[in-house]
Amino acid sequence: MGKALMGLATGAAMLALGVGAADAQEKMKVGFVYVGPISDHGYSYQHDQGRLAVEKELGDKVTTTFVENVPEGADAERVIEQLASSGHKLIFTTSFGFMNPTLKVAQRHPDVKFEHATGYKRSANVATYSARFYEARTVIGQIAGKMTKSNIIGYIGSFPIPEVVSGINAFTIAMREVNPKAEVRVVWVNSWYDPGKEAEAAKALIDQGADVISLHTDSPAAIQVAQERGLWVFGQSSDMTRFGPKAHLTAIVDDWREYYVNRVKAALDGSWKSQDTWGGFKDHMLFLAPYNPALPADVVAAAEKTRTDIMEGKRHSFQGPVKDQSGKVVIAEGKQATDEQILKMDWYVEGVQGKVPK
Known part of the structure; x- marks a missing residue:
């Protein structure tokens, strides 16, 4: 068995x-x-x-x-x-x-x-x-742009699917908005959960000069590496502060509780139907873990304004103009990426090094 x-x-x-x-x-x-x-x-x-x-x-x-x-x-x-x-x-x-x-x-x-x-x-x-994980990545990308000193941000990716690629892009757009000199370097581990590979990826990125690490993988291994190396890091899916209290800046926290309870209730009362749900900050399907006390007050205030603006519909993670790596305008000024564009995203924005694996 x-x-x-x-x-x-x-x-x-x-x-x-x-x-x-x-x-x-x-x-x-x-x-x-x-x-x-x-x-x-x-x-x-x-x-x-x-x-x-x-x-x-x-x-x-x-x-x-x-x-x-x-x-x-x-x-x-x-x-x-x-x-x-x-x-x-x-x-x-x-x-x-x-x-x-x-x-x-x-x-x-x-x-x-x-x-x-x-x-x-x-x-x-x-x-x-x-x-809509990319919404939270807009907030942490902004924080990364303000906290880096080397202007090299490391990003650990699981698989190069649109969900992960759009997150990298949303992060980079917000980072470059506050720090145009910063760049993102991605290491793909081709796994959702492999602490060994995730730790090695974090070390490789740090060796390339990264002083802030973000991740779209499932273990806290990179948090522990950042704590050991004395660098900054963002947690993924859960509050990972306890694995690196000095290094952990905040985390994107998924919250499925309300959704699961509501969908089970629908199955019980006969109102369940096939549908697509894609919720963000305003739908309480994700939130940010507590900010590291070491974050400057102005950085926290700016992050909170960005989070609130997204929640209230005043800001979109992919607000044009958005350029790809070649400098081509992919999302025009005054326009926002459609859900279909985000769900099919297979290209990097300016500021991400390397190419999306095919």
Whole structure:
């Protein structure tokens, strides 16, 4: 039995111990599939906080199961299929690479509702959801531009998908707005969660002169490296302050609790429908962790103004003119990038070194 399936069996067994057979039949079973461990202190941890919120608010009506450390690909399809075949009526699959496996299983189980995080393909029984992570990257990019002394910012990327590329671009636009001399250097680790690779990427970027590190990966490994080297760093998905209290400037924190509770309620009352949800600051799907006390007051004030302006619709992360690396205007002055442009972004803006991997 594979590790992921062992996790499912263990989770199901634990649930069976907690409720009687008759009670379990009466409750709707809700499943969650995570790409990393819930102990990653980042992305999967935050999704599991959403699951726990469902249990807390709706525990008399539902039981939940989660499977962690599920690789993207064939393993994901097997795990999702096992959840659908074992009576789960609503299943959340929480990583980009789970998109096609989710759709395949959904076709075989039209009576089961599925929700896929960060994807774009839907069907009658498959909804999609994500957060506008790029909004928060605008705020931290501005902070990075003001805090760097070397004018080299390191960025650890997971996979070169539009979600990650648009985040790099939003970060860089805001950084260059306050510091036109600053540049971003990206190291791709081709993994969502690999502490060893993430730590090595942070070290490589620091060796290239970076004095601020940002990341779009799931572990706190880079936070620990920055703390050891005496540099600045931003956390990802969760507040990672405890892994580097001196180095950690703030973090983009994902908050899935309200979304999960509302969608499970919809499944229970019959109002659930396939839809796409893409929420930002104003939708409470993300927020910023507390600022490091070492940040100057004017930097914090400017960051808060940017965050508030985005939330109130007074500022957009991709407000033209926006130029790509060649200097070509991609978003004209007076225009904003459309959602479609952001969701297909496969190019870098001025200020990012290197090329987007193909």
